[in-house]
Structure formats: structure tokens, C-alpha cells
Amino acid sequence: MDAQKLHVAYQGVPGAYSEAAVAKACPNCETIPCDQFETAFQSVENRIADLAVLPIENSLGGSIHRNYDLLLRHSLHIIGEVQLPVHHCLLALPGVRPESIRRVISHPQALAQCEQTLTKLGLNAAREAFDDTAGAAEHIALNNLRDTAAIASTRAAELYGLEILANGIQDDSRNVTRFVVLARDPVNPEADRALKTSIVFALEKGTPALFKVLAAFAVRNINLTKIESRPYRSCPIRVAETVKRFEYVFYVDFEASMAEERGEEAMAELKEYISFFRVLGCYPMDIVTKSS
Numbered sequence: 315m316d317a318q319k320l321h322v323a324y325q326g327v328p329g330a331y332s333e334a335a336v337a338k339a340c341p342n343c344e345t346i347p348c349d350q351f352e353t354a355f356q357s358v359e360n361r362i363a364d365l366a367v368l369p370i371e372n373s374l375g376g377s378i379h380r381n382y383d384l385l386l387r388h389s390l391h392i393i394g395e396v397q398l399p400v401h402h403c404l405l406a407l408p409g410v411r412p413e414s415i416r417r418v419i420s421h422p423q424a425l426a427q428c429e430q431t432l433t434k435l436g437l438n439a440a441r442e443a444f445d446d447t448a449g450a451a452e453h454i455a456l457n458n459l460r461d462t463a464a465i466a467s468t469r470a471a472e473l474y475g476l477e478i479l480a481n482g483i484q485d486d487s488r489n490v491t492r493f494v495v496l497a498r499d500p501v502n503p504e505a506d507r508a509l510k511t512s513i514v515f516a517l518e519k520g521t522p523a524l525f526k527v528l529a530a531f532a533v534r535n536i537n538l539t540k541i542e543s544r545p546y547r548s549c550p551i552r553v554a555e556t557v558k559r560f561e562y563v564f565y566v567d568f569e570a571s572m573a574e575e576r577g578e579e580a581m582a583e584l585k586e587y588i589s590f591f592r593v594l595g596c597y598p599m600d601i602v603t604k605s606s
Contacts, residue, residue: 321346323354323363329448329470335396335493336367349445351380355388358498366496367396373490375423377542381494382565385514385594386544392512392595394495402428402484404435405451405476406463412479415439419450420465423491428465431483439463451476495597503598509571510539512594515584516546516563523587524564530583531568534576540567548590563590572596 320343324332327347336345346363348354357363371377385392402424406415415437418425422443425432432441444450450464455474463479464470471478494512503509517523531538543562570577572593585591 320344320365321363323348323357323366325349325351325354325368326446327448327452329451329467329473330446331398331400331448331467331491332367332369332446332493333448334467334469335369335398335491338398339367339394339396339493339495340365352384355384355390355496358390358496359388361498364497365393366390367493368496369423369491370494371492371540372400372423372427373488374484374486375426378423379544382542382544385565386563386592390496390498391500392494392597393497393501394597395510395600396493396495397600398491398493400427400484400489400491401467401482402447402465402489403468403471403478404428404432404463404480404483405454405466405471405474406479407454407458407460408475408477410460410463410477410479412437412463414461415463415479416461417442417459418463418465419444419453421445421447421450424465427485427489428483430485431480435480435483437463448473492600494595500593500595501597503571503596507598508569509596510567510569510599511572511577511596512565512567513581514563514565514590514592514594515588516548516561516590518587518589526587527564527584530580534580536576536580537569538566539569540565542566565594569599 322336322343323346324336326332354366358366369378418439419442424447447466448470451466451470451474542565546561546563
């Protein structure tokens with residue numbers, strides 16, 4: 315696809331980390347900011363956008379559960395991934411001193427990623443969740459909030475005229491967010507690149523059969539890079555004899571292609587134990603690079 319003709323949706327406003335992920339995945343594309351994750355899904359489904367780039371997990375804050383649930387609810391395909399080093403800053407209006415800060419606002423993931431550093435800075439400030447990092451910075455600028463700071467990027471500081479009170483405030487420098495690139499149609503990636511496959515399934519006999527599924531990968535030396543469980547909304551509770559068990563769907567990422575023999579064999583064995591199965595995508599792996 316010609317990147318210059320692509321329209322790519324992301325959640326947030328200009329200056330968001332998702333915007334930076336879009337720039338890495340699709341240089342020179344036209345970006346479409348969306349106020350909610352689901353709006354980005356819908357923009358692709360409704361052909362307003364060609365692709366969406368959305369966060370799925372972070373090395374410090376963990377999984378973005380909302381997007382796992384939306385992957386199951388919608389019918390888009392993962393065609394790529396982007397790993398983006400995240401460098402957080404504490405931002406405030408020009409002239410505001412740290413001791414006057416009474417609130418710190420940002421996306422819940424950003425707040426979690428900076429929790430220890432905020433404590434060490436000694437800020438006597440409440441921490442409040444906001445829809446996205448850059449949106450928090452924009453909110454401070456638009457409303458002239460001199461008692462509030464935001465956790466966001468250096469680009470957000472530049473866009474909204476804020477000063478950087480503290481730089482690099484993430485609790486660990488190995489702070490990386492993984493984004494997935496979503497499209498209406500799947501792709502057939504080239505076999506000469508390292509590939510990853512993402513699937514979701516539910517087990518026929520419930521969670522106790524999970525070890526059999528994992529064995530299907532282990533015996534074929536297929537690396538699992540992610541396993542995530544979410545409530546199975548179509549069948550939330552299973553009664554086995556007199557015991558009620560919560561039921562889950564499982565999201566699994568593994569380093570192999572469905573076209574490989576070992577991948578085919580693993581999927582064939584897995585299907586012996588499942589009641590629901592869907593391939594979310596097979597796509598080239600991204601290798602994270604150091605943040606500048």
C-alpha cells in the first residue's frame with residue numbers, strides 16, 4: 315500500500331504516543347485522531363480510515379484490556395505491530411513551580427508507569443485519569459490550569475505550549491508500548507521475515523484444559539510471546555458437577571506463521587480442545603530500537 319495515500323486512525327489528539335506509533339508504522343500518511351479506541355475500530359470498518367494503530371500492551375503497565383475486548387467484538391485483522399519506546403515528561407504551564415501542583419492528570423497507563431517517580435518527586439498532588447496523555451496536556455493549556463500537571467511527551471509540550479518540569483519520569487527506562495496495526499483485510503506476509511501470529515480461543519472443557527493447548531506449542535518448539543485471558547462474555551460461568559467456574563477466552567501470540575508446518579500442526583491439535591477459535595492476524599514482528 316502507498317503510505318502517502320493511507321488514512322490511519324489512532325486514539326488521542328496530536329502529540330499522543332499513538333500518533334508517534336502511526337508515524338513509525340506508516341510514514342507520510344494522513345492521520346485521523348479519534349476520541350475513543352472503539353471510534354478508531356469503527357473508522358476502519360466504515361472506510362473512513364484505511365488502518366488503525368492502537369496500543370495493546372506496555373512493558374511496565376501491562377495489557378490494554380479494552381483493546382483486547384474490542385479485537386474480539388470487531389472483525390478487523392492485525393497486519394503489523396510497532397514497538398515504541400515511551401519517554402514520559404511532567405508538563406505544566408509556563409512559570410508553574412512543582413510545589414504548586416495539586417493534580418497530575420494523564421492516561422491510566424502513563425500514571426501507572428510513573429507511579430514510583432512521582433512519589434520520589436515529593437509532589438503533594440492527586441493523580442487523576444484522563445482519556446490520553448496529549449489530551450491531558452491540551453486540557454491544561456485550554457483551561458489555563460496552573461495547579462495541574464500532565465504526564466505526556468515532549469511533542470505534546472511543544473504543541474500545547476507547556477514547560478517540562480521533569481524529564482524521563484517513567485519508573486524504568488525499558489518502557490515500551492506495543493501497538494497493533496489493524497486493517498479490514500488480512501495480509502500474507504513475506505516468508506523471509508520473522509513472523510508472529512495472534513489467535514483467540516475458548517476451551518471446550520473449560521480452563522483446566524489449557525495445559526493441553528500450551529503443550530501443542532511446546533512440543534513443536536514454538537515460542538509464545540503473549541497469553542492473555544479475558545472473561546468469555548458468551549459463556550461467563552460453567553457448572554461442572556457442583557462447582558461453578560468462571561470461563562475465559564485466551565489471546566495468544568506466537569512466533570510462527572500459520573503457513574509453516576509446525577504452525578499448522580499446532581493449530582490442528584489446538585482445535586481438538588476448543589469451542590471457539592479465530593485468527594486475529596499473521597504479520598511481521600517489530601524489533602524495538604533504543605529511544606533517542
